[in-house]
Amino acid sequence: MNIEEALGQLGVTSTTLSDEEKRQLDEEGYLILTDFIDHGLLKALQDKYEELMEREGQNAGKEFQQEAGTRRLSDLINKGQEFDICWQHPKILAIAYHVIGRDFKVNSINGRDALPGQGHQDLHADWGPRRLDDLYGGVNTIWLLDDFTPDNGATRFVPATHKLAGSPKDYVMDVRAPHPDEQLVIAKAGTVFAYNMHMWHGGTQNRTNKTRRVLHPSFIAREFPQQYNQKEFLRKSTYDRLSPAARYILDVDE
Numbered sequence: 001m002n003i004e005e006a007l008g009q010l011g012v013t014s015t016t017l018s019d020e021e022k023r024q025l026d027e028e029g030y031l032i033l034t035d036f037i038d039h040g041l042l043k044a045l046q047d048k049y050e051e052l053m054e055r056e057g058q059n060a061g062k063e064f065q066q067e068a069g070t071r072r073l074s075d076l077i078n079k080g081q082e083f084d085i086c087w088q089h090p091k092i093l094a095i096a097y098h099v100i101g102r103d104f105k106v107n108s109i110n111g112r113d114a115l116p117g118q119g120h121q122d123l124h125a126d127w128g129p130r131r132l133d134d135l136y137g138g139v140n141t142i143w144l145l146d147d148f149t150p151d152n153g154a155t156r157f158v159p160a161t162h163k164l165a166g167s168p169k170d171y172v173m174d175v176r177a178p179h180p181d182e183q184l185v186i187a188k189a190g191t192v193f194a195y196n197m198h199m200w201h202g203g204t205q206n207r208t209n210k211t212r213r214v215l216h217p218s219f220i221a222r223e224f225p226q227q228y229n230q231k232e233f234l235r236k237s238t239y240d241r242l243s244p245a246a247r248y249i250l251d252v253d254e
C-alpha cells in the first residue's frame with residue numbers, strides 16, 4: 001500500500017478538489033465547506049460528544065490536552081465509529097494530500113467546546129516557526145457541531161499567513177488582540193473549516209450561554225510523529241473494523 005493507493009481506495013479522485021478549491025488552499029490557506037455534514041451524522045456526533053463528556057467527566061481530554069475554560073475530548077479515533085468519516089472522507093483526504101503534497105497520515109481527532117465567557121486563544125499556528133523553504137507539515141479541520149456566530153467563540157483566522165516565515169509573535173505585538181486582517185468563521189453547524197496548519201488562527205470568547213462544540217481531525221506529513229502514536233493507542237476493536245486503506249492513513253501497520 002502507498003498513499004495514492006490508500007486515497008484511491010477511500011474514494012479520492014483527480015476531480016475531488018476543483019481548481020478553484022486548490023487555488024484557494026494555495027493562496028489563502030483555507031476552505032470553508034458548508035452543508036458538509038448531513039443532518040443524521042451531525043446529530044450522531046453531537047450526541048456522542050455529550051455521551052463522552054458525561055462518561056469521562058474530569059478526565060475528558062486528558063490523553064492530549066485539557067484547556068481551562070473549555071470542554072475538550074481526545075483520542076476520538078478509538079471512541080466511536082461515528083468519527084471514522086471525519087478522517088476518511090475523500091474531500092478531507094484530498095485537501096490534506098493537496099496541501100501536504102506527499103505521504104501523510106492522521107495526526108489526531110480531538111473535540112473542543114468553549115464554555116460561556118471563555119475560550120479566547122492567542123493567534124497561533126498549529127506548527128512551530130516556519131522557514132520559507134519548508135514544505136507544509138499538515139492540515140487541520142474544524143467540524144462545526146454548533147452554529148458559529150459573531151459572539152459564540154467562532155474561530156478567527158488570518159488568510160494567507162501560512163506563507164509567512166516564522167510565527168505570529170514575530171509580526172504581532174499582542175497575539176491576544178484582534179488582528180486587522182482577521183476573519184471569523186461564521187457558519188452553520190454541519191460546516192467544515194479546513195486550513196493549512198501554518199495559517200494563523202485561534203478560538204475566540206464564547207459570549208453566549210450555549211455550547212460551541214467542534215471536532216478537530218488533523219493530518220500531518222508522514223515523517224512527523226503523531227500527537228498520539230496510533231500504533232500504541234489504537235484499540236484492537238478499532239483496528240479490526242478498519243479497512244487496509246484506513247489503517248494506512250492511520251499508520252498502524254508495520
Ligand SMILES: O=C(O)CCC(=O)C(=O)O
Nearest residue numbers: 112154155201202203214
Ligand atoms: O476550536 C477552535 O476554534 C480553534 C482551536 C485551536 O486553534 C486550538 O485549540 O489550537
